[in-house]
Amino acid sequence: MARERIAIIGAGPSGMAALRAFESAERAGAEIPEVIAFEKQDDWGGQWNFDWRSGIDQYGEPVHSSMYRNLWSNGPKEALEFAEYTFDEHFGRPISSYPPREVLWDYIDGRVRTTNVKDKVRFSTAVRWVEHHEDRDIFTVTVEDLKNHQTTSSEFDRVIVATGHFSFPHVPEFQGIETFPGTLHHAHDFRGAEKLADQRVLLIGASYSAEDIGVQAFKMGARSVTMSYRSGPMGYDWPEGMEELPLLERFEGATVSFSNGETREFDAVILCTGYLHKYPFLPSDLALQSGNTIYPAGLYRGVVWQGSPKVYYLGAQDQWFTFNMFDAQAWYVRDLIMGRAELPTAAERTEHLQDWHQRFQGVGGDADAVRFQAEYIRDLIGATDYPMFDLVEVVRIFLAWKDDKKKNILTYRDKPYRSVMTGSLAAEHHTTWLQELDDSLERYLSTPEETDVEKAVRGVDTPDAPAPGNVRGEETPTA
Numbered sequence: 001m002a003r004e005r006i007a008i009i010g011a012g013p014s015g016m017a018a019l020r021a022f023e024s025a026e027r028a029g030a031e032i033p034e035v036i037a038f039e040k041q042d043d044w045g046g047q048w049n050f051d052w053r054s055g056i057d058q059y060g061e062p063v064h065s066s067m068y069r070n071l072w073s074n075g076p077k078e079a080l081e082f083a084e085y086t087f088d089e090h091f092g093r094p095i096s097s098y099p100p101r102e103v104l105w106d107y108i109d110g111r112v113r114t115t116n117v118k119d120k121v122r123f124s125t126a127v128r129w130v131e132h133h134e135d136r137d138i139f140t141v142t143v144e145d146l147k148n149h150q151t152t153s154s155e156f157d158r159v160i161v162a163t164g165h166f167s168f169p170h171v172p173e174f175q176g177i178e179t180f181p182g183t184l185h186h187a188h189d190f191r192g193a194e195k196l197a198d199q200r201v202l203l204i205g206a207s208y209s210a211e212d213i214g215v216q217a218f219k220m221g222a223r224s225v226t227m228s229y230r231s232g233p234m235g236y237d238w239p240e241g242m243e244e245l246p247l248l249e250r251f252e253g254a255t256v257s258f259s260n261g262e263t264r265e266f267d268a269v270i271l272c273t274g275y276l277h278k279y280p281f282l283p284s285d286l287a288l289q290s291g292n293t294i295y296p297a298g299l300y301r302g303v304v305w306q307g308s309p310k311v312y313y314l315g316a317q318d319q320w321f322t323f324n325m326f327d328a329q330a331w332y333v334r335d336l337i338m339g340r341a342e343l344p345t346a347a348e349r350t351e352h353l354q355d356w357h358q359r360f361q362g363v364g365g366d367a368d369a370v371r372f373q374a375e376y377i378r379d380l381i382g383a384t385d386y387p388m389f390d391l392v393e394v395v396r397i398f399l400a401w402k403d404d405k406k407k408n409i410l411t412y413r414d415k416p417y418r419s420v421m422t423g424s425l426a427a428e429h430h431t432t433w434l435q436e437l438d439d440s441l442e443r444y445l446s447t448p449e450e451t452d453v454e455k456a457v458r459g460v461d462t463p464d465a466p467a468p469g470n471v472r473g474e475e476t477p478t479a
Helices: 013-027 087-091 101-110 208-219 323-337 346-361 366-381 391-407 441-445 452-458
Strands: 005-009 034-038 125-133 138-145 150-156 158-161 183-186 200-204 224-229 242-246 248-252 255-258 263-265 268-271 311-313
Touching: 005 013, 005 125, 005 138, 005 150, 013 034, 013 323, 034 125, 087 101, 101 441, 138 158, 200 208, 200 263, 208 224, 208 242, 323 366, 346 366, 366 391
Parallel strands: 005 034, 005 158, 158 311, 183 268, 200 224, 200 268, 224 242
Antiparallel strands: 125 138, 138 150, 248 255, 255 263
């Protein structure tokens, strides 16, 4: 009997988790299906694969990544750490709790760097269409080799959708926005805050993109940063020069009016207004249609498409947990495909969906949401051989992280946490986040010489050291 053929669409962290799950089983001596992953970028890593381009890539395709320069993890790495490949194992020593983008890319790449997993990925290949033949219960997947301009189709027994849902921006309309004379774009196209120096910046939104781009702009010397919220403010103790205002009502050139009657003038506007679940390669009967929620409707155990249970989604949820949740999902999907886990009947899956949806309706705030997702992950891991880890402690880390941000939105990234996998305490980075302007892997892992300014702050006499002052990037202000 021929081996099943599995198509994985996307080779970001979710697709890489699926590849790792199959590789793990093969390494343990199991015979695995034929697995082929399609990735339209030239390398894997998804959002963590930085591309300076915005809008359209070198092949004329929509740019997938929303990554920007100087992005550092905005949550403790201890909450996303792989249970079967730790940061200590990868770097050979503890590192800080909030690494920059290149360090995290190196970590997820390093887990499979010494395996043959990359041979299973067809890079620079865009999936154009997936057709389900119900009479034979197979799928025709049509792809385009973007480098060679060749379109081919082949048949697969199952499809894993691992493209994520943070690539197609949601762009609302605002009265008069077409009259704004400054720079205007969505957070998806934001590539760095350096150009916002001395600019009056408006961020429309009140979630993680607005928060992080806002403090990035402040760090890089923006003259002012205003964040406009719809349902409620983030409510941090913002430093001088940052503020939150309720939803804007209209633009009149550079002047923006807000619903509380106040007006401001701006030089730059960034829409931090979220993303759409959009799968242009799927027919409507296979495509998930959902808002950004931690429990999307139509996915049994968050991964199996109820309408066609040989279609699976990884990473389709709103996320507190990330890399380790993708692993839990990937290991469970692998076991369903390999017959190690039994798929219930459609009626039983519906009952399970309704039960979990009812539990989700009881989620009352962030703390409840984190605990809900932790229990979701516990449920998945319990059905596989993925290593269980201390989910209760990870929840505690998440809640402590939120408290850290409330205390000081500019310094929370300087705090170390303890790994739930190894027990080791994170190192303190050699430079505070507010002072660190180099996010390279080389700089991060180095031990730079202490500058005269740093010595002066410590009270060490130096020949021509300037007196410490309230200069952004030289001394960390208190929020």
